[in-house]
Amino acid sequence: MNTQASCPQAVKVSPEITDEDRRRFHEVISTELADWQIEQVITPSKIYPRQENLLALHWHPEFVPLDLITRRVDAMFPNARERMMIPTQHNVLMSYGNYTGVEVDCYASGFNQKVQLLLHFENDRVKDAGVLKSMLAHTFKYRSSQLFEYMDTITTPMEDRIAIAARETGADEDLVEMVRVYVTKLQTILDEEWSNVSQEAIKNKLVKNYFDAMRPKYGDNLINRIQAYLKEVKKLVKQNFSLKFFYRATEVIEEARALGGCVVIPHPEEFWPILLAKYDVDGIEVWNPQSQRYTDFLISVVNEQNASRPSGGRNLLIFMGDDCHMSEKTKSPETQDPDKAGREIGLQPAWDDLHIRKKLIIAGIDRHSVISEYRERLAG
Template identity: 70%
Template sequence: MKLIKTENSELEVRALNAGTAKEITEEDQTRFLQVVSTDLAPWQVEQVVTPSAVHARQEALLAVHWHPEFVPMEHIRKRVDAMFPNRTDELLIPTQHNELLSWGDYSGVEVDCFSSGFNRKVQLLLHFANDRVKDAGVLKSMLAHTFKYRSGQLFEFMDTITKPVEGRIDRAAKATGADSDLIEFVRINVSKIQQLLDENWSDIPRQSVKNKLLRNWFDTMRADLGDNTVDRIQAYLKEVKQLVKQGFNLSFFYRASEVIEEVRSLGGCIVIPHPEQFWPILLRNYDVDGIEVWNPQSQEYTEFLISVVNEQNARRDSRRDMLVFMGDDCHMGEKTKPADQQDEAKAAREIGLQPAWDDLSVRKQLIVNNISRRTIIKEYTDRLAG
């Protein structure tokens, strides 16, 4: 990781010191309510429904890996309609983290699980026709349990900073160049967040109780602290978060094989997302319908992955072909933030926008194997119907 300079300007030191009052102020209360709120102001709705570009020539829309977060589907639908006004074929399925949501005739979820074969957390995209999960009590209970992972990790994240867990703090400080002033400033602010969470727990949307809460809190300070200081804080927080994730007990999760078995019993379908992050999962020969060969976070091996899928399909005797997917991995909550507080890369992601489908070198491989958005939409729709 690139080291961040430790020399604070006099202005930065004053700004940090000014924010180290330990008592919760009215400004803190306002900031907290702002970052946990899932209600959208008119300007936020306008940002959500107004796309940055219109793709008038894209007639097939395939999107089976995206996250509504707290944004109402009605606003998302308006954005999709505006972005792709001439679409004639479509398959859109939301995949909220560990929460089953529906769009039209289909429901989906991105579930965290555990692959014992290589001892790490992985993720699977689960897709269903709505009637398949109407009474899916076991699956919904599994998801409810797994949903607690993200809030549980937030509490460990905060405890690491506030107690503090010295080993993790020292490692994060060395990796990012965070000095004692910055570390203390973060500790005091995270302590305030913990207290405000406890005081307002019954009124806080559970969708807001995740690691992003800390990032969003400090992003609201950019006007007071400046981008340089907040960027240094965010780098330090990100490093602490990674250390917390590394130490998280994997036994909390259901095994990938258990999740797959339950999905198949319900007649659902399964896709492996961003496999570049989970290479070994491709070697486990799990019973899945397809893999993502492209994702905004995983773009380096697209052509190689397509060739692997094609070779595997050529050798299959009885099982259905593995399908090729591309995931936009769009997080709609990012589009509700003020422009100067958005993560530029995440904000650029759009539902159904997967440029690799139209890349000339990628298309060359897809065409010879009769793979396109339309062929995948038809085949996957048939599978979802059973």
């Protein structure tokens, strides 16, 4: 490693775009998998031979081919006889087997907050879903525009946000300037290469991945400091991102119902008020790798709401979400986010937690019963 790589201090960077900058950009946006990446994708870190039911309704294939994902899941759960796997790409319909799913960003006007909903369908129900597809295309494009606001915040720059991010992370002027120069380069290359860039690459994590690719050049200490600063900037951008161009949650639900689809609320720990909105949904995600703290409470919420439903009404179902982003499996181990890398399709330990399982047994709920009930609802 060169002397710059061993030094945690920021360095002065030329604004001129080099061949190295372009090469790094193309490496970061590439969706072609090398042999080592394929091997990493299809090889699970652990095998669960005793799990016989596989329920996975909240996971993101991203650019990883579905056949490779199947190989990983098959290896991880070799004895899973009953399966229900529905992908939920962000704002893009995607099919796997008999089902199609999507995770939709939308706006809950009652409490002025962005929320997300999982929509699931039998494949035939969305073959001609022109309105839903148009809604999703608009949402995808608008959600992707956050990347440009994120980069503009750094390069214009928006001094108030930059000052807050620098103060919160201890970033000095040299580091802020180094980041500004590199993000300016990234912006310019992105504009110049626009026609060759896949939609999948137009996400906030493009910036993170671009700087991660510089670890061999500058070393982990400096890149870690930069990533902490970038994370704080991104948080400020998200907090100030306008919600008025998202569709309302009620509009998304109405369109899904009109097509015969089902709706699940994910991440309730992030979106507490959504539990009070009494939306027309099929169930609530009570656990996922990001939301584990209130699982007991959320099970109680579902049980109480079911107990108060009028006779003949459909019960809310209890779901658990993997929130697995498969692109994380394609990264070299030193650049992976440990929390995200640990997520697996179909791996939901809460189902087998003794304390939680006791509550689920009392409610008459397990993976098998949820799969059976949800399959019936999707069949309509």
